[in-house]
């Protein structure tokens with residue numbers, strides 16, 4: 001079978017069954033991985049047909065709960081949203097973020113927390129942040145049946161140590177460390193690695209050096225796939241749009257316009273109309289309609 005035929009066969013397969021972890025791992029083949037975050041069942045249902053992978057990111061702390069950082073996100077929050085997303089999916093692979101504090105202390109703690117996530121959400125794998133220092137934990141989880149996605153470069157759970165959010169890889173020592181980290185995590189058995197907030201040349205180097213797909217966010221088109229926070233790309237925020245985000249819709253504007261129209265209708269007593277009411281005779285409905 002030629003490479004092209006194999007690609008078509010792969011698409012046919014992925015349309016009829018759920019995309020699994022080995023499918024994602026194989027996507028080092030030039031077919032970009034399409035990924036978005038999702039936090040709820042209805043949004044997961046909408047995204048399922050177009051995305052290869054949905055990440056229940058701990059970004060939900062900011063996006064859904066209005067927290068300042070991801071540090072306040074708990075395992076129970078991740079499990080509740082992970083299960084909600086999984087219920088909305090028939091096709092896409094679902095990965096759930098391990099929240100801050102649930103996996104760093106020891107590999108045994110990490111296993112217990114990750115096993116709860118897998119068992120209680122029905123997701124396909126977990127994601128954790130960290131470089132070489134997490135390699136032993138990644139290996140421990142993978143060897144015990146828990147697929148792990150890595151996350152290097154800008155790591156939001158490290159915001160207090162890093163002193164804020166900034167792009168990585170301009171400086172040689174930092175650059176070498178991030179490549180080393182990505183290689184360590186991939187070598188420990190991660191099925192893919194998120195590369196966040198790095199300069200293009202670094203994302204390219206990591207992508208060339210590891211055997212599993214890289215998934216970029218703010219890390220250029222040099223990665224094997226892309227991910228965005230769904231609310232960012234839908235334009236659900238009114239304040240600030242990061243440089244690496246492309247807005248594909250302006251849902252904040254649409255929601256605002258709809259809310260204004262609703263408010264006017266209520267104030268002018270145009271809503272509810274007879275057609276929205278129980279016990280209103282058909283004749284009245286016809287006259288008003």
Ligand code: KIV
Nearest residue numbers: 037057058059194217
């Ligand atoms: O939490 C999240 O949404 C993430 C993505 C930005 C990769 O980790």
